[in-house]
Amino acid sequence: MAPTVVRDGQFRLFFFSREELRIHVHVSHPDGEAKFWLTPQITLATSTGLSTQQLNEAKTVVLAHLEEIQNAWHHHFGP
Structure with missing residues (x-):
């Protein structure tokens, strides 16, 4: 499940x-994928197929939605 x-x-x-x-x-992006750790800070864990610019854009999107991501994580997995 994802x-x-x-x-x-x-x-x-x-x-x-x-x-x-x-x-x-x-x-996920049409050109590839990445994984970001969210704690203790937003850090790139892995990536495939994405350019440096796309990775920077992805990190910006993660940062813009950080609270929403964290809330969804806690709702899905528990506190």
Whole structure:
């Protein structure tokens, strides 16, 4: 299960159920994907197929929707 949290432009932010406990979000784009850790700060964990510019845009989208992502995480996985 991979619930979509946010769609913003060409980016879809989601997470996988039962993947790992550390809060993070996956970002899908037509050109590739990335994974960002959200704590203790927003940090790129992995990426494939995205340019540096697209990664910067993805990070900006994550930052813009951080509270929404965190709320969705806690709602889905619990406190």
